[in-house]
Amino acid sequence: MQLGDAFLWVAKAVFSQRQRSLLTILGIAIGITAVTLLTSIGEGLRLYLLESFSQFGTRIIAVTPGRVTTQGMAGMLSSVKPLTVDDAQSLRRLPYVTAVVPLVSGTARVEAGSLGRDTNVIGANHEAARAWQMAVAQGRFLPDDDPVAARAYAVIGAKLKQELFREQNPLGQLIRVGGNRYRVIGVMESKGQMLGFDLDDVVYIPTGRGLQLFDRESLMEVDVVFGPEISSSEIGQRIRQSLSSRHGREDFTLFTQEDMLSSLDSILSFLTLAVAGLGSISLFVGAVGVLTIMITALKERTPEIGLLRALGARRLQILLLFLGEAVVLAGSGGVAGIAIAVSLVGAALLAVPSLPLAINLGYLLLALLLSMVIGLLAGIIPALHAARLDPIEALRDE
Numbered sequence: 123m124q125l126g127d128a129f130l131w132v133a134k135a136v137f138s139q140r141q142r143s144l145l146t147i148l149g150i151a152i153g154i155t156a157v158t159l160l161t162s163i164g165e166g167l168r169l170y171l172l173e174s175f176s177q178f179g180t181r182i183i184a185v186t187p188g189r190v191t192t193q194g195m196a197g198m199l200s201s202v203k204p205l206t207v208d209d210a211q212s213l214r215r216l217p218y219v220t221a222v223v224p225l226v227s228g229t230a231r232v233e234a235g236s237l238g239r240d241t242n243v244i245g246a247n248h249e250a251a252r253a254w255q256m257a258v259a260q261g262r263f264l265p266d267d268d269p270v271a272a273r274a275y276a277v278i279g280a281k282l283k284q285e286l287f288r289e290q291n292p293l294g295q296l297i298r299v300g301g302n303r304y305r306v307i308g309v310m311e312s313k314g315q316m317l318g319f320d321l322d323d324v325v326y327i328p329t330g331r332g333l334q335l336f337d338r339e340s341l342m343e344v345d346v347v348f349g350p351e352i353s354s355s356e357i358g359q360r361i362r363q364s365l366s367s368r369h370g371r372e373d374f375t376l377f378t379q380e381d382m383l384s385s386l387d388s389i390l391s392f393l394t395l396a397v398a399g400l401g402s403i404s405l406f407v408g409a410v411g412v413l414t415i416m417i418t419a420l421k422e423r424t425p426e427i428g429l430l431r432a433l434g435a436r437r438l439q440i441l442l443l444f445l446g447e448a449v450v451l452a453g454s455g456g457v458a459g460i461a462i463a464v465s466l467v468g469a470a471l472l473a474v475p476s477l478p479l480a481i482n483l484g485y486l487l488l489a490l491l492l493s494m495v496i497g498l499l500a501g502i503i504p505a506l507h508a509a510r511l512d513p514i515e516a517l518r519d520e
Contacts, residue, residue, distance in 0.1 A: 139415075143451060146415045150455025150496065151462060153406075154489050157398050158463035161485040164394030166478035171390060182253065183358055184377040185213075185344040185365070203369045204340030207269045207329060212368060213346055216360050221253040221347040224269065226332040230300035232325055234286040241282055242324045243299060245332015251310075253347045261293045261308035264328060272328030276304035280312040281322035299325060300335045354378040398485070412448055412500035445498060452497025456490045 137143070187205040210224035226245040231238055250256075251263040259280065267273055276297060283292050292306045304327060313321035333339070348357045358376050366372050464486075467479050 142415055142418070146412055146451050147455040147458060149410075150412070150452050150493055151459035154456045154459025154493055155463045155466075157489050157492070158460055158481075158486065159466065161394055161398045161489075162463065162467050162479050162481055164390070164397050165482045165485065166480040168387065168390035168394060169480050170478040171386060181348050181350065181354070182378075183346045183348070183354060183361065185346060185361060186342070186375050186377070187340045188373065188375065203373065205344060205374060206339075206341065207333075209365060209368060210341065210344045211269065212364055213344065213361060216346075216357070216364060218349045218352040218357060219346055220349050221249040221345075223247055223250045223253045223345040223347075224329045224341050225250075225343040225345060226329060226336060226338055226341055228332075228336045230335060231298075232282065232286070233298040234292075234295065237286050238298075239282075239285055242319070243332065243335065244324055244326050245329045245335070246326055247329050249347075250326065250345075253345055256313060257311040258308045259311040260291075261306075263308055264326060265307075267328060268330075269328070270330045272330050274302065274304045274331065275307045275328070277308040277310060277326040278306055279310050279320075279322040279324040281320060282325060283309045285323075297325070299327060302331070302335070394485075410500075412452055412497055415451065445502065448500055448502075449494055449497040452493045452500070453490070456493025459493070460486055460489060 185205065207224050210222050213219060214222045223246050228243055229240055230243045232241050232243070244250075246264065247269060248264045248266040251258060258277070261277070263277055264275055265273070267275075276299060278286070278292065278297070286292070286297065287295065292309060295306050296303050297306055298304070304325075310322070310324075310326075315321065327335070329341070333341075346357070346361060348354070355378075358378060361376060362372060365374055464481060467481055470477055471479055
């Protein structure tokens, strides 16, 4: 049997029973559509979260007080010595360090005139906006004051400005933060939300005043930004040496942005594959459809198989013919499913551009390959039966 004849035989087998073939293709298509949509959602969420975490830069190390042991959270554990503003100042003298932000945060009542709301208060220094890659929309950020005795200046987020001042210009206005008066000198550009934390509903005050407001001795975190000339592991080692010499031991914890992003990427990629695995269960329905149509085709074409064998077709050729038919049916369903899924994702993004959806070409190819494998597995048993038919007995079924 020539290769062209084999293709014609498979095409005739598929198109001779169009309704049955269409239903089989539809079953595979629905399964592939489900898998593709789920992976698109997972990939979109992965990219969204990575972008959210990386918007503050990747060359940054967070130093928190206390050692993370069997319980608790970094920044919430008691340590022998608190992480102080002086500790942060000492880190600024390390080579290749471009910014150091001593940080304390909490929630307090913020009032302007007769309006007030409970919101997030962040105690930081003048380098915070540059370190976190944030821009000021109006006015300026906190000035370079004495870290312990800074002036009572505040910078507010875009949402907080709208809630407290509406259309008025907030610059130069007085607000009360936790009962203390501050003068507004800047308004930040809108940054949106990150993992439920509204970056626009925030007021920034000097670090020293934040420690007084929340009655804390220890900073919650010190963010160290370093230049591209040095790796995160090298600068991390220098930070450990500097703080250990000051504290007498390593009673703090370092978190590098690179490690966090790498771990997050690995976890989210695994979850995407796990979700795709759950969605692939629907492909079993399509596999059953392929198996059913191939068994039916075997019974209908028994005389034809006998004739082919009598004319000299080998068992391997008969096996490949039936496998080819199964793969064509499953592959057609895979292509149709991918086309449907891509169309749905495109339509959803056109309707709501902010949806966290993303098409990954690798997952599309994997879904198409999966449909082929399903066709191969579903068709192999009927194909083996067809190849083993005795030509004389098969011709008697005519």
